[in-house]
Amino acid sequence: AQKVTQAQTEISVVEKEDVTLDCVYETRDTTYYLFWYKQPPSGELVFLIRRNSFDEQNEISGRYSWNFQKSTSSFNFTITASQVVDSAVYFCALSEFMYGGSQGNLIFGKGTKLSVKP
Amino acid sequence: ETGVTQTPRHLVMGMTNKKSLKCEQHLGHNAMYWYKQSAKKPLELMFVYSLEERVENNSVPSRFSPECPNSSHLFLHLHTLQPEDSALYLCASSQRRYQETQYFGPGTRLLVL
Secondary structure, eight states, X not given: OOSEEOOOSEEEEEXXXXXXXXXXXXXXXXXXXXXXXXEOTTOOOEEEEEEETTOOOOEEETTEEEEEEGXXXXXXXXXXXXXXXXXXXXXXXXXXXXXXXXXXXXXXXXXXXXXXXX | OOSEEEEOXXXXXXXXXXXXXXXXXXSOOSEEEEEEEOSSSOSXXXXXXXXXXXXXXXXXXXXXXEEEEETTEEEEEEESOOGGGOEEEEEEEESSSSSOXXXXXXXXXXXXX
């Protein structure tokens, strides 16, 4: 069963628009970590954020912000005032505790392709 | 060099060739990973090494053979590949095996003819 769902396959926005990328996860563990990675056309996955299950505070880093809600098992990512350089595939990932059934491996969603047009 | 590096960045090989992919991490990490990313199955974990020992092999065909001579280097030896093995091969490393942030290299784009 898929444990990380990124329902939005592709999103297209115009520069300066705000955009939210959705991520819903499933786990039975009480201790887990959530991640977001960015994959530009060059191919490298760039780490953006890591959040543990006990910290539900929202986080802001420049134009990026993350909304973690355990009640809805969601970890959404918002880009404010999007720019062309934000065009990439964004992956949400889950890391359960070592006995959580996934042997502690990163479980990736299928990714959301974001296109920001000038 | 910083972070995780991979060579070559692009590789074209025939089905009878033997080639190797190289990954090097400059982060002092103890765990390293090989992932395969293709259009059909994004981001498949292939192998995991922790403290230079292979701790996971996700049912990968034997035509892929990993090697981890030390904690900084990871190789993926390729032989008699199939066209469906064409993909982006990504290497990653993390401080420890579990629940640590994985840092990825730029990948090797492999085309098997």
